[in-house]
Amino acid sequence: MKKYKYLLTLLFWLIPISQSFAIEALKLQKVADNVYAIVGELGNRTPENLGNNATFGLVVTSEGAVLIDSGGTYKGAKEIHHLIKSVTDKPITTVINTGGQDHRWLGNGYFKDQGAKLIASKKAVEDQKARTQDQFIMLGNLVGDEGIKGTDAVYAEKTFDDKLVFELGGVKFEISHTGQAHTPGDSFVWLPQQKVMFTGDIVYTQRMLGVGSQSNSKSWINVYISMAAYKPKHIVPGHGQATDLASADADTYDYLIFLRESVSAFIESGGDITEIGSVDQSKFSHLLNYKNLAGRNAQQVFTELEWE
Ligand SMILES: [Zn+2]
Numbered sequence: 001m002k003k004y005k006y007l008l009t010l011l012f013w014l015i016p017i018s019q020s021f022a023i024e025a026l027k028l029q030k031v032a033d034n035v036y037a038i039v040g041e042l043g044n045r046t047p048e049n050l051g052n053n054a055t056f057g058l059v060v061t062s063e064g065a066v067l068i069d070s071g072g073t074y075k076g077a078k079e080i081h082h083l084i085k086s087v088t089d090k091p092i093t094t095v096i097n098t099g100g101q102d103h104r105w106l107g108n109g110y111f112k113d114q115g116a117k118l119i120a121s122k123k124a125v126e127d128q129k130a131r132t133q134d135q136f137i138m139l140g141n142l143v144g145d146e147g148i149k150g151t152d153a154v155y156a157e158k159t160f161d162d163k164l165v166f167e168l169g170g171v172k173f174e175i176s177h178t179g180q181a182h183t184p185g186d187s188f189v190w191l192p193q194q195k196v197m198f199t200g201d202i203v204y205t206q207r208m209l210g211v212g213s214q215s216n217s218k219s220w221i222n223v224y225i226s227m228a229a230y231k232p233k234h235i236v237p238g239h240g241q242a243t244d245l246a247s248a249d250a251d252t253y254d255y256l257i258f259l260r261e262s263v264s265a266f267i268e269s270g271g272d273i274t275e276i277g278s279v280d281q282s283k284f285s286h287l288l289n290y291k292n293l294a295g296r297n298a299q300q301v302f303t304e305l306e307w308e
Pocket residue numbers: 054101103201238239
């Protein structure tokens with residue numbers, strides 16, 4: 001009898017925890033009136049976070065809501081929508097994909113089913129198409145078959161070259177693609193009235209950014225400068241909590257400059273790529289994922305610098 005009671009108590013605690021787990025992985029952060037950051041985990045994709053290991057943006061207007069980035073999977077998109085419903089019952093009329101990374105666009109199918117219009121830069125859609133298969137393989141490994149169930153490659157139907165401006169319910173949106181950054185088609189979304197900047201993968205805070213084969217660290221710095229020129233009051237980064245420009249500078253811009261300067265100096269001193277691990281990046285060891293990414297970033301920048 002005692003055992004039975006214990007089991008019941010255990011069940012009572014376990015059931016609600018498992019049901020709300022994926023939802024709790026996302027946190028809503030108010031940035032300005034009707035403007036929110038939806039902050040996902042800072043680590044890698046897992047079956048629990050459904051590929052939502054990133055930060056997304058939400059703007060609620062009188063004529064509907066605009067979502068910046070649709071999440072990493074169909075089920076992940078549903079979790080984002082669930083959280084959005086806690087602040088508005090307005091339909092999501094528009095989804096902007098700020099880049100080609102999986103968590104920027106693989107939730108598109110879910111939101112298109114809800115009637116949303118999808119917008120992305122031409123370069124982002126090209127990049128998504130080129131890497132769809134790789135991204136599905138990677139998500140299958142990290143999130144698992146159950147987690148990616150329902151996810152399809154759904155591309156934005158409305159695309160632009162370098163700038164798209166629109167208004168919804170009196171709120172102005174300016175989307176700009178100024179070059180390759182973390183991915184070839186990265187864009188930032190500016191709200192001129194609220195002075196809020198959604199940066200997608202152009203800005204990482206709290207965690208170390210990743211320079212991959214789809215990135216260009218030199219161009220990334222220029223893209224960052226073009227974004228910072230708007231003097232945003234609030235930054236909603238692609239990874240990390242909403243913050244200000246100073247902390248975006250510290251965690252993204254300063255690191256990119258430091259990384260390129262350090263690897264340059266390493267090459268000039270005759271360093272060989274096999275010893276790239278000796279480049280000292282401990283100045284940025286406070287950033288999450290430092291151990292996994294610092295060496296890889298240096299290696300990627302080494303390869304880039306060889307071709308510049
Ligand atoms: Zn990302």
